[in-house]
Amino acid sequence: MFDDRSPIYRQIADRIKADVLSGVLKGDEQVMSTNQYAAFYRINPATAAKAFQQLVDEGVLYKKRGIGMFVSPAAPDALRAERRERFFADVVDPMVAEAKAVGIPLGDVVKRIGELEGRG
Amino acid sequence: MRFPSRLLASQLFFAGLVWAAFYAVVTLITVGIAVFGTLTNSVWESATQVPRWFALFAGVAMIREFLPLYIAHGQTRRQFGAQAAVTVALYAPALSALLVLGYLLETLLYNVAGWPQELARPHLFASPTDVPLVFLEYLVEFLAWIVAGTFMAAAFYRWQGGGLLSIPLGIGLVVLGEAAIGTELRLPFIRFPLGVVSTPTVLTVLAGGVGCSLLGLAMTWSIIRDVPLRNRLA
Amino acid sequence: MNVEVRDLRVDYGEVRAVDGMTFSLGEGKIYGLLGRNGSGKTTLMSVLAGFRRQSGGTVRVGGRPVFENGKVTGEICLIRDAGETIDIDKVDDALYFAEWLRPRWDAAYANELLERFGLRRKMSVKAMSKGQRSALGVVVGLASRSPLTMFDESYLGMDAPSRYAFYDALLADFMAHPRTIILSTHLIEEYSPLFEEVMIIDRGRLVVREESQTLLARGTAVTGPADRVAEFTAGLTVLNTRRLGPTASATVYGDLDEARRRKAREAGLELGPIAMQDLFVHLTEPSGDAARAVPAGDAAAPHGADQSGDAR
Numbered sequence: 001m002f003d004d005r006s007p008i009y010r011q012i013a014d015r016i017k018a019d020v021l022s023g024v025l026k027g028d029e030q031v032m033s034t035n036q037y038a039a040f041y042r043i044n045p046a047t048a049a050k051a052f053q054q055l056v057d058e059g060v061l062y063k064k065r066g067i068g069m070f071v072s073p074a075a076p077d078a079l080r081a082e083r084r085e086r087f088f089a090d091v092v093d094p095m096v097a098e099a100k101a102v103g104i105p106l107g108d109v110v111k112r113i114g115e116l117e118g119r120g
Numbered sequence: 121m122r123f124p125s126r127l128l129a130s131q132l133f134f135a136g137l138v139w140a141a142f143y144a145v146v147t148l149i150t151v152g153i154a155v156f157g158t159l160t161n162s163v164w165e166s167a168t169q170v171p172r173w174f175a176l177f178a179g180v181a182m183i184r185e186f187l188p189l190y191i192a193h194g195q196t197r198r199q200f201g202a203q204a205a206v207t208v209a210l211y212a213p214a215l216s217a218l219l220v221l222g223y224l225l226e227t228l229l230y231n232v233a234g235w236p237q238e239l240a241r242p243h244l245f246a247s248p249t250d251v252p253l254v255f256l257e258y259l260v261e262f263l264a265w266i267v268a269g270t271f272m273a274a275a276f277y278r279w280q281g282g283g284l285l286s287i288p289l290g291i292g293l294v295v296l297g298e299a300a301i302g303t304e305l306r307l308p309f310i311r312f313p314l315g316v317v318s319t320p321t322v323l324t325v326l327a328g329g330v331g332c333s334l335l336g337l338a339m340t341w342s343i344i345r346d347v348p349l350r351n352r353l354a
Numbered sequence: 355m356n357v358e359v360r361d362l363r364v365d366y367g368e369v370r371a372v373d374g375m376t377f378s379l380g381e382g383k384i385y386g387l388l389g390r391n392g393s394g395k396t397t398l399m400s401v402l403a404g405f406r407r408q409s410g411g412t413v414r415v416g417g418r419p420v421f422e423n424g425k426v427t428g429e430i431c432l433i434r435d436a437g438e439t440i441d442i443d444k445v446d447d448a449l450y451f452a453e454w455l456r457p458r459w460d461a462a463y464a465n466e467l468l469e470r471f472g473l474r475r476k477m478s479v480k481a482m483s484k485g486q487r488s489a490l491g492v493v494v495g496l497a498s499r500s501p502l503t504m505f506d507e508s509y510l511g512m513d514a515p516s517r518y519a520f521y522d523a524l525l526a527d528f529m530a531h532p533r534t535i536i537l538s539t540h541l542i543e544e545y546s547p548l549f550e551e552v553m554i555i556d557r558g559r560l561v562v563r564e565e566s567q568t569l570l571a572r573g574t575a576v577t578g579p580a581d582r583v584a585e586f587t588a589g590l591t592v593l594n595t596r597r598l599g600p601t602a603s604a605t606v607y608g609d610l611d612e613a614r615r616r617k618a619r620e621a622g623l624e625l626g627p628i629a630m631q632d633l634f635v636h637l638t639e640p641s642g643d644a645a646r647a648v649p650a651g652d653a654a655a656p657h658g659a660d661q662s663g664d665a666r
Binding site for chain 2: 396397400403404405406407421422423424427428429430431432434438439441442450451452454455456500
């Protein structure tokens with residue numbers, strides 16, 4: 001179920017973030033418990049707890065004592081802002097490098113973007 | 121921890137079943153001899169040389185099967201040793217009682233059929249109906265054979281092939297038991313009068329039997345008191 | 355139950371099976387015990403369970419010595435593949451003895467597990483398949499609910515569905531009744547997600563003692579042109595290097611900080627994660643003398659979490 005070569009908690013955290021971004025998980029909505037996560041993914045509960053702790057530290061989730069974990073109301077916007085910030089470094093720069101490596105003129109890339117923009 | 125009464129009960133039940141089958145076979149042979157030849161002796165007397173081996177293997181099983189089971193379930197060797205000693209103290213008299221019962225049933229049969237129930241070997245008892253002495257003789261014999269079994273099984277469990285060295289000592293325990301009875305040594309292929317105790321009394325026999333079983337248990341304990349469980353079972 | 359081992363030594367005649375181990379384990383965690391055949395896993399666990407006496411050093415469980423100490427051994431359960439606890443006539447008999455000798459035995463749970471593994475009480479243990487015997491061992495081990503529970507290669511002969519049933523049952527019961535669990539295994543990829551911490555032993559010595567996620571984060575594969583890989587990894591702990599033509603891939607053990615990672619990217623090197631099994635192989639390879647490759651402090655230093663456990 002997991003690519004077992006990178007720390008699992010990082011992967012769980014990434015998946016929850018993706019769910020928040022896509023709106024599957026909404027603000028103030030409760031997420032599954034550590035134990036439910038551990039049982040579902042067949043992993044040690046401490047590992048699942050670590051993922052949750054990371055998300056609490058990042059402000060994506062908040063804890064209600066004795067009840068569980070909830071999505072911070074501000075999380076969707078914050079995550080989106082963060083992704084926007086990293087967009088050029090994470091997506092555009094590698095794309096440009098790849099285009100250069102395979103010999104696609106950047107003009108063609110820009111043209112393509114223009115076409116997509118026109119269609120959208 | 122409770123005493124394994126259910127275990128002992130089931131072992132005694134098993135011994136009872138084996139005894140019943142054994143008695144049936146012996147009776148068949150008895151009748152056979154009477155029909156096809158002349159019956160002059162107690163057949164049960166000869167038959168009682170077999171159950172000693174049953175006692176020996178009861179002692180072996182106690183170490184081979186139950187010692188590892190106890191330790192693996194978190195009991196100490198000390199706890200096991202104590203319960204094993206109690207088990208021996210209850211199991212041997214039960215087996216002896218079964219042999220007494222065999223003699224009594226045989227007496228009944230011989231009386232009805234009118235056969236002479238002569239004894240071929242020297243015994244503590246003069247007549248098969250002398251219940252206390254019959255019981256005492258076989259009790260001492262079974263005690264000796266069971267502890268010989270626990271001792272040799274312990275040596276084999278601990279040292280595998282090296283356990284062979286324990287056999288002379290095991291035989292020594294058996295000889296000691298027979299000497300206490302003061303009759304004669306009856307091992308396969310060898311029989312000679314011991315005469316260590318010239319005129320055995322109930323007291324010397326009892327003391328000899330108890331002493332022999334305590335010695336055997338102590339020898340067993342010296343081996344198992346810190347025995348490691350084997351890493352791989354054969 | 356916490357476990358404290360100091361300078362543990364176990365000899366079999368002339369052969370030293372455990373050669374000076376020191377570590378402590380905290381309460382309520384699942385530990386993985388990894389090591390090659392003959393590395394001393396079974397011996398170590400046998401000593402922890404009081405199956406065998408150590409030749410030197412001390413072993414304390416719950417703060418008390420183990421060997422011939424009934425108060426402690428009654429709280430410990432070690433299930434070995436040989437199966438002392440089940441090698442008896444019928445499944446029924448094996449469970450009878452477990453129920454009678456185990457202080458915390460849960461008979462209802464044992465029944466539930468029997469059903470889950472498709473075992474019947476009337477089955478003869480001697481006639482069962484290897485996998486079924488392993489499953490019965492798992493039933494006894496879990497239903498014993500011992501504060502220190504150890505499974506020594508308890509998967510042997512089990513098919514994949516049975517193994518998954520074991521992992522599911524283990525995790526569910528561990529979460530419902532937290533206890534210290536030690537799992538030894540050669541199926542590292544399957545088991546590693548279950549571990550909170552990992553101990554790797556090699557030739558009777560403790561080589562690695564680490565939180566499993568941290569251990570995974572510490573291993574990095576550095577791949578790229580051979581000369582640049584060599585330049586980058588100079589001074590780092592390199593467990594293994596493989597070459598394919600002009601390309602080399604080095605397995606590096608240790609934390610790589612952000613500056614180093616940037617340096618690698620700038621040099622056109624690819625940094626990738628390493629599976630626990632690969633790390634294990636490299637850390638215990640005969641050629642790559644692991645005891646030398648890994649700084650001693652790594653293995654010997656107790657964890658912060660355990661130090662708090664010691665103080666308790």
